[in-house]
Structures are given as C-alpha cells and as structure tokens.
Amino acid sequence: MNCWKEMHRKEKRPGINELRTYLSANSMDLFEEFAYHLKREYDLSCAPAVYTMNYGWVFRFGRSNLYLIDKIKIIGDSFCIDDICVEDRDSLTAALKLADTLYAEGFGERLKIHSAQKSAAQYERTKSRLEREKKEIESMSSKINKNNFNKYRWSPKISRQKLKTLYENDAKMLQDEELIDDIGFALYARCLQGRDERVLIETGKVRCHNCGKILNYSKGLMECDCGYQYLFRDYMRSFRKNNMPSGSAQHIFNNFIEKWQCAQNYSVKMQIIDELVHEFHINLVTGVKGRFVGINLIEGTKKQIEELIVSLAYSNTYKDSKDNFMHNLKNDRVSK
Ligand SMILES: [Zn+2]
Known part of the structure; x- marks a missing residue:
C-alpha cells in the first residue's frame, strides 16, 4: 500500500472520503467507531486534518478549538494515537480507554471553563450585534412597511x-x-x-x-x-x-x-x-x-x-x- 504521507501532499487537505479510500473497510469501521464514541460520550468531533512534517496529514478530535487528541497518525492500514495503532478490537479498546482517561484527567474540566468563557464572549457579541441591527432597522424605519x-x-x-x-x-x-x-x-x-x-x-x-x-x-x-x-x-x-x-x-x-x-x-x-x-x-x-x-x-x-x-x-x-x-x-x- 502507498504511504498516506506520499499519497496526500501538503497542497491538498484530505477529508473523510480520502481516508475511507485509503484504509481497509475494517480499519475504517474501527475509525468510525472511535469517532462515534467520542461524539456520543463527550460531544467531540473530528476536525479537518492538519499537516505535520513527520506524518503528513493527521486528524484531531475536540470541540471549540480544544483538542482531546491532536494527532491521529495514519500509518500503514491503521490509525495511531500515541503508540497505539488501532488494527483490531483490542487495540480499539485501548485507544478508547486512553481517550476516556485523557478526558477524565483534566480535559473535561478545561473544556468546561473554555466553553463558559466562550459563551460569555458569545453573549457580548450577540448583544452588540442586536444593538447594531436595531439601529439599522431604526434607520430604515421610514421605508419599512x-x-x-x-x-x-x-x-x-x-x-x-x-x-x-x-x-x-x-x-x-x-x-x-x-x-x-x-x-x-x-x-x-x-x-x-x-x-x-x-x-x-x-x-x-x-x-x-x-x-x-x-x-x-x-x-x-x-x-x-x-x-x-x-x-x-x-x-x-x-x-x-x-x-x-x-x-x-x-x-x-x-x-x-x-x-x-x-x-x-x-x-x-x-x-x-x-x-x-x-x-x-x-x-x-x-x-x-x-x-x-x-x-x-x-x-x-x-x-x-x-x-x-x-x-x-x-x-x-x-x-x-x-x-x-x-x-x-x-x-x-x-x-x-
Ligand atoms: Zn413580490
């Protein structure tokens, strides 16, 4: 099999379809199961791939620009997190366990604080947007029926x-x-x-x-x-x-x-x-x-x-x- 890094050059970011074409059906099932677990348990999603010198395009899972897993490497016919290369049920279980541990040991808390800050900022933005829009409407009021x-x-x-x-x-x-x-x-x-x-x-x-x-x-x-x-x-x-x-x-x-x-x-x-x-x-x-x-x-x-x-x-x-x-x-x- 051609190497992921060779096949997907820096110039063009691969998406899920490229990953699906590259991995075997079995490996892709494992990847999807991993993604589904993170979505269901923690509402974390797979973000668009980022390019790294050593491994080419890697995938990340997180929310609001905060990543629980920031480097899923594609090596051979598996996806790898740290030194776990997922190729069967056992290695998938190990990867899921790692994700659960990372979440429990600090990530969940960080995400909570980050989300609270983000919603406060969002609240301010919404407030100023509504004020701006109100003024806009007022300026048109003579034309509005x-x-x-x-x-x-x-x-x-x-x-x-x-x-x-x-x-x-x-x-x-x-x-x-x-x-x-x-x-x-x-x-x-x-x-x-x-x-x-x-x-x-x-x-x-x-x-x-x-x-x-x-x-x-x-x-x-x-x-x-x-x-x-x-x-x-x-x-x-x-x-x-x-x-x-x-x-x-x-x-x-x-x-x-x-x-x-x-x-x-x-x-x-x-x-x-x-x-x-x-x-x-x-x-x-x-x-x-x-x-x-x-x-x-x-x-x-x-x-x-x-x-x-x-x-x-x-x-x-x-x-x-x-x-x-x-x-x-x-x-x-x-x-x-
Ligand atoms: Zn009309």
Missing part, C-alpha cells in the same frame, strides 16, 4: 399524527391513497423549496414569498415590486430557523424529489416516504450518523420526532428494511 416586511411562507412540515395514521393504516393493509398523496406532496413541496431557495441564497438571491419574483442581494432593504420587503440576513435566518431541508443531507432530499415525481402506485410511494423519514444526516468529516432528516420535515420537537420515527410500524412489505434499520440502530446504541 410592517405589514409586508420579512413575511415568509415556508412549505409546512407534515403533522406527526398524519404520518402515524399512514403507517397504522398501512400495517392493516389499508391503502389510503388520499392520505399518502397529501403527505407525499407536502414532503415534495418542502424538499423542493428547500433545494431551490438554498441555491438562490448561495448565489445572493431570494425569492419573494408573496409573488415569486427573484430579488438580487442588496445590503439594506430588498424591495419587491409587489411591495414585500426583506433583509437578506433575516431571510437566511428564517430559512435555517424553519429547518428547511438542505445542507449535509441535500442528496437525500434530492433523491426523494426525483423518486416522488415518478412514483406511480401506493406501495412505491410508501417505500420512498419510509426511506426518507428514516434517513440520517451524516457528519461530513467523520461519517458518523447524526439526526434523522425527519427533523427537517415533521412537526414537533427533536425528541417527539425521534420517538415517532423509531416507533413507526412497517407493514410486511417493508419488514426487511425495518429489521435492517432496527438492527443498525441497536448496533449504534450498544457499540460502547
């Missing part, structure tokens, strides 16, 4: 009750065509709006939520011919606050958009809705499974939605995928 200012229409999320009813009916072999279209088209509209408006935002544009006209970015008040008015930053904030589907799981939403358009019968529709609500966001750096994408699509708190998704009963048609899903979930939870 409150009835038409920053009014958004985001495609609604679907109700938990409707989704539950769909699954309950399905389990009883009741094919409710009306309900499945109701839910499917609501998901479709929301995914589509998330995708399209994200593209617009990224190119410095917004769509007027009253008349549909595309407006170009301007620093102050953006006014549409129809009389609606927006501030770009508030528009972006509203997009995020409403949890519009986009970001790291974009490919999952796109996949649903494509499939829904040509879903011709009830069972196909059920299958693609089922796939969608059970999908996860994947952390782009570590490859670790995060929250359900259902959170972008279903009404309720994170906890309510997670409970619903885990409880959804499949009919026999989807039993296999349900079994796989529960199996994966169980493995995730017990792989301590």
